[in-house]
Amino acid sequence: MKLKYTFICIVLIAATTGCKKFLDRPPLTSLPDETAWSSEDNLRLYANKFYSGYFVGYGTQFSAEAGAALLGFRFSDDVFLMGNQSNFSRAVPNSGIWSMTTLRSINIMLDRIKNRMKNVLSEEAYNHWTGIGRFFRAMEYADLVSEYGDVPYFGYVPVETDLADLYKPRTSRNQVMDSVYEDLRFAMSNVRKTDGDQQVNQYIVAAFASRIALSEASWQKYYYNDLARSGKFFRLAQESADLVINSGKYDIVTDFRSLFTSNSLSGNKDVILYRQYDPAVGVTHSIATNNNLSESVAFGPSTDLIKSFICVDGSTYQESDIAHADDFSLSSMIKTRDSRLEATFYDKPNVRNRASYWYINKFLPRSAAAIVDAGSTIPVEFTSNKNQTAYPVFRYAEVLLNWIEAKAELGMATQADIEVSINKIRKRPLAPEATAKGVSQTAPLTLAKLPEDPSRDPSVPALLWEIRRERRMEFVFEYSRYQDLRRWKKLEYMDTDNKPDLLSGGWVNFITELPKELVAAKVGLIAVVPLEGGSPVVYNGSNGALMNGFYRDVNTNGRLPFLDQTGVNPYLSPVGKTQMDDYKSKGYKLEQTTGWPAYE
Incomplete structure (x- = not known):
């Protein structure tokens, strides 16, 4: 996908009486940009469209978001797959880059609040909705930075015909995250403490701020070795969590499941x-x-x-x-x-x-x-x-x-x-x-x-x-x-x-728990790993008494090497060759992500 900003019409969600749950909101409909910014209700409906993108939950139906919500957990040290394990990227793709579509939509909202709604909203409402927009912008940039490191920063809506903006070079991670820091600070100070059922409020902002700040602080300490910057974000994580804790609104009162x-x-x-x-x-x-x-x-x-x-x-x-x-x-x-x-x-x-x-x-x-x-x-x-x-x-x-x-x-x-x-x-x-x-x-x-x-x-x-x-x-x-x-x-x-231990699973005593598995069809296919480790004991048809340990399918294989590989950075994603060529053809340069090979 080319890094261009396609014009997006202002979209609003049509209102329905008594609709409070954000998942029950009706489909998007278009309203002219000239008339859309006439009331707080319209502004609320515009902001609602970001909810299902940032608050995924289990996703819906069989959607990709559903996979990301839960099944994405398969890629970690908690879970393994029967067969070949999922691998880290080991080469620069032909095509791949960040999307600025959602960011543009958020910046449009902030632009219209500032330039068209000062006489429509009260000062309190103006600050609240500006805080909502800046909260979503912080969420979006935190995601982009976590994925790519340096990314182009836009605190405004770029003009479609301005190539210098459309092919803007990557902004340093620190500069982007300083802006995220300021957006989160503003949102925590200005978003309402309550704004209706299932609507973003000050405590929701502060909760996500604790996650974003903790993540960035850890990156700065452990990946970039910058203790000054890590301290700044650790303090924000603590302070934002303090806001939630000190509210007295929440507690641990429910059994886990x-x-x-x-x-x-x-x-x-x-x-x-x-x-x-x-x-x-x-x-x-x-x-x-x-x-x-x-x-x-x-x-x-x-x-x-x-x-x-x-x-x-x-x-x-x-x-x-x-x-x-x-x-x-x-x-x-x-x-x-x-x-x-x-x-x-x-x-x-x-x-x-x-x-x-x-x-x-x-x-x-x-x-x-x-x-x-x-x-x-x-x-x-x-x-x-x-x-x-x-x-x-x-x-x-x-x-x-x-x-x-x-x-x-x-x-x-x-x-x-x-x-x-x-x-x-x-x-x-x-x-x-x-x-x-x-x-x-x-x-x-x-x-x-x-x-x-x-x-x-x-x-x-x-x-x-x-x-x-x-x-x-x-x-x-x-x-x-x-x-x-x-x-x-x-x-x-x-x-x-x-x-x-990443390639074996739960402890099974096949003799007492699953004796029906010890059949001819399983000979040479199932194995167990002893508690002390070592080579798996493979079922051979006559050693059932030894089949007591951590289960391992003999066809389960490890992932390819991904650490200390030349031109591979498993922590950050590369940009694609197509996008780098596109920049070059317009007279600009797109730098490759640190740790990945440059493409000329």
Whole structure:
């Protein structure tokens, strides 16, 4: 796609009476630019069109956004695929570059507010809507910078005929993110504390600001080695999270699985922003279908993820005093590990997860799982694209974990801070079904006695290691793991050559749990990896007694090398040859992303 700015007509969403949920908003219609900016209602409807792009949730139907919302988690060290693993890009593509379409639309909104609505809006409304526009602009540029590093910065609407603008060179990341910083500061100070159900407010802005600032601070510290700039953004992450925490509006009061399996999250104090689904208006998704115990799936949790779950006494399995802490059978781990493990997986190894034998259930209601467990057919609403469970777009738990990570990075974390963040999350209520299985709350984390994890990356201090572990358990199979690895400059954790636990899955004792799998057809195809590691034990038809370990399909293969490769930067995306030629043909130069080979 060429870097040109195609003229976009001003689009507004036609209003309907009583419509509050942003997913229920009617289709876009066009209004002339000359008359569109005549009221706050029109402005609100214009801004609403950005919601489904930034607050994806589970996406809709079988959309690409649905894949990005959940199934994108497959690319991390939490999950592996049966067969060949997905690879990092290893070459400059023929075509590929950022899109400025959404940014142009946001800048049009800001331009029209400034130049056409000063006499239409009150001062309060003017500042609020300017804050909304600057919030979305910050969101867009934070995404672009995370993907490409330096990108052209536009704080205005460029003229279509101005080639110098259309072929503008890349602006430095620091300059772009300074503008993002100012946009977020303005939005947090001017967006309304409340503006109606499911409308962006000050707390939603501050929650996303904590995510954006924490991400940029980490990039600056670990990728660019700029401690001054990292401190600036760590402080913004802390302060924006403080705004949410000090509001008193949110709390940790819901059991973990219910956050992802309820049909409505309205009024839930764990949730700052959610996406509602409603089959009555044709707004549904397909994510629970991938967790419905009826679908056969070829992706599953890696052994690396499974080993990372903390024991209920707050220790790693290597140092825990709990009985059977080193027993990795699922039935045992449900009792000995943090409650989020039980809430995330079906409670028995299952052949329908062909990669790992541990079936992900985090996004399927317990009631639906019980129906399948009893031998009945999964309800139709959990099949195909008919799912209607709501999605917590931004949870209070993330604000708490963003906050404590920022404070730890700034050297300010105290035990009192741990109590109101990590330990508060660990004390969340347990579902009755979990309690009946022997699940218990995890012991508090204490600064005086941090776990001594023999698996800890020696470059990561013990406190940060535990905060990162907490994020991994809390956001498992959601959006963040791959993004966290990138901002920490730890994509090495995805190197399958050096981490064999990335290519095996859940613990299975085939003799006692899945004896029907030990058949002639499986000879030479299934294997298990012992707890101590080493070569997989491949089933040969007569060694069934040895088939007790972390499951591995013999056709599961590692990804191609991606670290320390000449002309490959796995952290940032390259721009395409076509776009570089296009710039050159117009007399301009498009620089290649750092770490990728220039193209002349």
